[in-house]
Amino acid sequence: MIFLSVVFTLLGLSTLLWRDDDLIGLPPAVAGGGLVVLGVAAGVLWVVRRRRRWERNGEPRxxxxxxxxxxxxxxxxxxxxxxxxxxxxxxxxxxxxxxxxxxxxxxxxxxxxxxxxxxxxxxxxxxxxxxxxxxxxxxxxxxxxxxxxx
Incomplete structure (x- = not known):
């Protein structure tokens, strides 16, 4: 999950910085922003799931x-x-x-x-x-x- 977060965020940032043409019919700002949002959301989801697993398994934080x-x-x-x-x-x-x-x-x-x-x-x-x-x-x-x- 964290790997996907990093990949989406890096792809989104690179799209925002270096892409001039439309990407699958979307302007670069929209496509890059969407990928960054997906990356950050995947990272947050990973953190939440990890904390819940620690609590469920009784692992020390x-x-x-x-x-x-x-x-x-x-x-x-x-x-x-x-x-x-x-x-x-x-x-x-x-x-x-x-x-x-x-x-x-x-x-x-x-x-x-x-x-x-x-x-x-x-x-x-x-x-x-x-x-x-x-x-x-x-x-x-x-x-x-x-x-x-x-």
Whole structure:
């Protein structure tokens, strides 16, 4: 869902910025604006569905802002075994970083607009995954401190 959000938003913005001709009979402003609205709506829907899933499954919600989560990442990596971070998650993150840095892509950048979307999708997934896990780690860390002092 987040991938579609990024794709629609990027396509809409690029249509607004660079398109001069009508697109399927619509002026570029209407078509681009519609794609941006669809992209933002898909992103909002993804956030709402994710929060509901956390509540339904009883999963702890991540805590902390972006800066707190970024500062917690090195601690998470050091304490990954105590926290219970699967090695497969680390391997997936590493694969995503290698894919972003690598000059080899599934969709080459030579294809206008479409070539960037695979990198954007991987980058968005990586950032949201790392952010979610570090937010849950911060919650675990706080609960552990309360148990030690309590």
């Amino acid at each position: 991540p805590v902390g802002n972006v800066i707190d989560r970024a500062k917690a990442l090195p601690r998470l990596l050091r304490e990954r075994k105590a926290y219970g971070l699967p090695t497969s998650t680390l391997a997936t993150w590493a694969f995503a970083v290698v894919y972003l840095v690598s000059p080899v892509d599934l969709l080459p950048e030579l294809l206008p607009l479409i070539g960037v979307t695979d990198d954007a999708g991987v980058a968005v997934w990586l950032l949201t995954s790392v952010s979610t896990v570090t937010g849950q780690y911060l919650r675990w860390e706080r609960e552990r401190k309360v148990k030690k002092t309590g």
